[in-house]
Amino acid sequence: MDAPEKKDWLLDERLLQSQKLAAIGELSAGIAHEINNPLAIIRQEAEWMQLLLKKLGGRDHKELEELQGSVHQIVQQVDRCTEITRNLLDFARKRDPVIQAVEVNRIIENMTMLVEKEAKHKNITIVRHYDETLPMIYSDAPQLRQVILNFLTNATHAIGKDGVVTITTRLSHDDAVDIVISDTGCGIPADHLSKIFDPFFTTKPPGQGTGLGLSICHGIILRLGGRITVDSQLGQGTEFTITLPRSRESELFAHA
Numbered sequence: 301m302d303a304p305e306k307k308d309w310l311l312d313e314r315l316l317q318s319q320k321l322a323a324i325g326e327l328s329a330g331i332a333h334e335i336n337n338p339l340a341i342i343r344q345e346a347e348w349m350q351l352l353l354k355k356l357g358g359r360d361h362k363e364l365e366e367l368q369g370s371v372h373q374i375v376q377q378v379d380r381c382t383e384i385t386r387n388l389l390d391f392a393r394k395r396d397p398v399i400q401a402v403e404v405n406r407i408i409e410n411m412t413m414l415v416e417k418e419a420k421h422k423n424i425t426i427v428r429h430y431d432e433t434l435p436m437i438y439s440d441a442p443q444l445r446q447v448i449l450n451f452l453t454n455a456t457h458a459i460g461k462d463g464v465v466t467i468t469t470r471l472s473h474d475d476a477v478d479i480v481i482s483d484t485g486c487g488i489p490a491d492h493l494s495k496i497f498d499p500f501f502t503t504k505p506p507g508q509g510t511g512l513g514l515s516i517c518h519g520i521i522l523r524l525g526g527r528i529t530v531d532s533q534l535g536q537g538t539e540f541t542i543t544l545p546r547s548r549e550s551e552l553f554a555h556a
């Protein structure tokens with residue numbers, strides 16, 4: 301097989317692969333979505349049964365205790381199914397956020413600890429400037445973890461070795477919270493700045509980056525009512541600022 305033919309074949313293969321992934325994503329998202337409604341009803345009914353059983357609790361029946369145990373099992377298994385459908389929807393990137401009170405500093409620290417060991421090997425220092433008085437925000441913790449991890453990974457990649465990643469949290473204007481992740485890495489050329497959030501835009505060699513990281517982060521932050529801004533100096537480093545509303549109602553930037 302000569303070179304051009306092989307290249308065409310590779311391209312076709314890749315196209316097919318991405319079409320397959322998209323189809324799997326759509327299918328699983330569809331199923332997950334359909335299963336979520338009956339799951340929610342089962343959980344509600346099981347909770348109602350728990351309440352009723354509690355009322356009967358004083359009567360000291362062995363069967364009653366067993367019944368309580370069974371209903372508890374139902375609730376636990378339903379929660380497990382819900383977690384699975386959540387992961388499937390995540391894969392398809394179509395999961396609606398699950399809004400709960402979130403401690404931003406703690407989420408960041410958890411993710412920082414994950415990358416810090418590897419970073420140390422490359423002589424990359426991670427500096428924390430957390431605002432310890434930061435209020436809780438209403439957001440989606442697992443999705444925020446995913447976003448923070450993506451930014452930290454990009455920052456360490458941009459440095460390669462010997463450098464500093466600085467993470468700052470602070471109160472922003474408009475009842476919001478800023479998470480600033482800056483690095484002393486290679487920086488981003490001005491003509492790339494408008495493309496970095498596009499799906500499949502990557503400057504990494506084939507096999508090392510899909511170019512999906514920032515586009516996924518961008519989608520998540522928009523759905524959480526926030527925004528991302530970037531400031532970069534070629535050869536000096538890059539600073540990303542993620543701004544999140546303190547409450548879901550504010551949705552300050554969704555349409556900015």
Ligand SMILES: Nc1ncnc2c1ncn2[C@@H]1O[C@H](COP(=O)(O)OP(=O)(O)OP(=O)(O)O)[C@@H](O)[C@H]1O
Nearest residue numbers: 454455458496502503504509510511512513514538
């Ligand atoms: N901190 C950074 N410093 C310099 N360039 C960056 C930084 N973060 C992102 N980029 C640029 O933006 C591009 C897109 O980033 P994105 O995270 O979307 O994809 P990726 O890192 O290339 O691949 P992956 O899908 O594995 O995340 C990168 O290839 C890089 O050129």
Ligand SMILES: [Mg+2]
Nearest residue numbers: 450454513514
């Ligand atoms: Mg990336």
